[in-house]
Amino acid sequence: MSEEVKKGLEGVVVAESELSFINGDEGRLIYRGYEIEDLAQNASYEEVLYLLWHGELPTRDELDAFSEEMAAERELDEDVLDTVRKLAEADEQPMAALRTAVSMLSAYDADDSDADPTDRESNLRKGQRITAKIPTIVAAFKRIRDGDDPVEPREDLGHAENFLYMLNDEEPDEVLAETFDMALVLHADHGLNASTFSSMVTSSTLSDLHSAVTSAVGTLAGPLHGGANANVMKMLKELDESGKDAKTWVDDALDRGDRIMGFGHRVYNVKDPRAKILGEKSEELGEAAGDTKWYEMSVEIEEYMQNEKGLAPNVDFYSASTYYQMGIPIDLYTPIFAMSRVGGWIGHVLEQYDDNRLIRPRAKYTGSKQEEWVPTDER
Numbered sequence: 001m002s003e004e005v006k007k008g009l010e011g012v013v014v015a016e017s018e019l020s021f022i023n024g025d026e027g028r029l030i031y032r033g034y035e036i037e038d039l040a041q042n043a044s045y046e047e048v049l050y051l052l053w054h055g056e057l058p059t060r061d062e063l064d065a066f067s068e069e070m071a072a073e074r075e076l077d078e079d080v081l082d083t084v085r086k087l088a089e090a091d092e093q094p095m096a097a098l099r100t101a102v103s104m105l106s107a108y109d110a111d112d113s114d115a116d117p118t119d120r121e122s123n124l125r126k127g128q129r130i131t132a133k134i135p136t137i138v139a140a141f142k143r144i145r146d147g148d149d150p151v152e153p154r155e156d157l158g159h160a161e162n163f164l165y166m167l168n169d170e171e172p173d174e175v176l177a178e179t180f181d182m183a184l185v186l187h188a189d190h191g192l193n194a195s196t197f198s199s200m201v202t203s204s205t206l207s208d209l210h211s212a213v214t215s216a217v218g219t220l221a222g223p224l225h226g227g228a229n230a231n232v233m234k235m236l237k238e239l240d241e242s243g244k245d246a247k248t249w250v251d252d253a254l255d256r257g258d259r260i261m262g263f264g265h266r267v268y269n270v271k272d273p274r275a276k277i278l279g280e281k282s283e284e285l286g287e288a289a290g291d292t293k294w295y296e297m298s299v300e301i302e303e304y305m306q307n308e309k310g311l312a313p314n315v316d317f318y319s320a321s322t323y324y325q326m327g328i329p330i331d332l333y334t335p336i337f338a339m340s341r342v343g344g345w346i347g348h349v350l351e352q353y354d355d356n357r358l359i360r361p362r363a364k365y366t367g368s369k370q371e372e373w374v375p376t377d378e379r
């Protein structure tokens with residue numbers, strides 16, 4: 001058996017999947033055959049969820065039924081809301097609060113916890129309930145932390161629109177609702193990224209869907225993965241306050257050996273197609289507000305990083321200034337990533353259960369192989 005170590009599983013193909021395909025050299029992303037540009041332009045997040053989980057775009061009736069089922073599941077059980085309240089009052093980190101609350105959902109899930117954890121129909125129902133509740137958890141956490149009352153979810157608003165309504169206690173205008181819906185579409189799935197793979201590892205032991213999603217939330221939180229979007233905005237604000245030009249600021253950061261957040265990718269060798277779409281959105285929002293500062297600053301950094309390091313932006317680079325100009329608090333950027341990616345996690349878990357093999361790689365042992373035991377008191 002080969003002992004060649006593939007650190008970080010770089011380039012290792014460990015599964016087949018019909019959910020999404022990335023061409024890292026062309027900068028192409030498709031979900032079940034549909035170009036991400038078409039989906040971003042035309043599909044709602046609910047439509048993309050249906051596509052990922054059921055393998056085809058829904059008819060109007062199928063979409064309406066699916067959306068209504070989801071909307072009816074947005075409310076949190078009182079105990080879960082109490083826990084969210086306690087976590088907010090303890091000033092817990094938002095992604096840690098989400099991890100805890102998502103895990104707790106299983107105790108109040110309508111499906112029998114003794115049911116077969118790999119049952120597809122049960123997991124589709126659980127998947128709808130988890131996906132419907134995450135926005136309510138995130139919005140309630142933020143409002144309680146800021147001293148406001150949580151806002152009850154509404155069933156007459158779309159998934160994206162309802163989140164902004166619960167967050168701000170006012171219905172979003174059409175541009176904000178459409179922009180946020182598009183952002184959820186863009187983040188929904190992305191091959192075997194770290195958080196998706198962790199959901200697969202968990203489900204490969206035939207553990208349950210809530211455990212798999214909880215694993216994924218914990219994994220997404222890291223700054224090399226989902227945590228990067230918030231760090232991009234913190235970087236832009238630091239740069240803005242520094243009085244330096246982008247080139248000098250980036251140079252100084254690189255000289256310190258810092259990573260420039262929002263750049264580089266394990267799969268893309270060119271600009272992430274999602275960054276292209278979000279960059280256009282960031283510019284549009286800036287133009288509508290009469291201030292394209294954040295977009296222009298981002299473009300300066302992008303040009304410099306491309307020229308100096310040959311590194312292109314990933315999805316997190318322009319999502320930062322887009323969310324910021326939408327008035328979304330910076331520490332909610334990664335929970336919002338989770339709000340979307342939960343659709344991909346569940347899609348991959350459904351595939352894993354369908355054709356399961358325990359995920360269990362090996363390590364090349366480099367430790368000592370021959371030690372004599374010495375009694376404790378003689379060491």
Ligand code: SDX
Pocket residue numbers: 008189190192193194223224225226228258259260261262263264265266267309311314315316
């Ligand atoms: C996401 O996998 C996915 O699909 C993820 C994602 C999704 O939708 O799920 O696309 C979402 O997580 C995007 C990535 C968000 N993370 C960041 O923006 C953090 C900053 N980026 C890096 O840390 C890095 O680029 C990674 C983690 C994204 C990718 O890391 P790799 O593939 O392990 O690349 P590497 O660390 O081996 O870097 C290769 C070289 C190194 O140079 P050398 O040390 O060999 O000289 O490129 C350099 C790195 O130093 N490099 C960077 C850099 N990213 C890589 N240098 C400065 N700034 C950076 N951001």
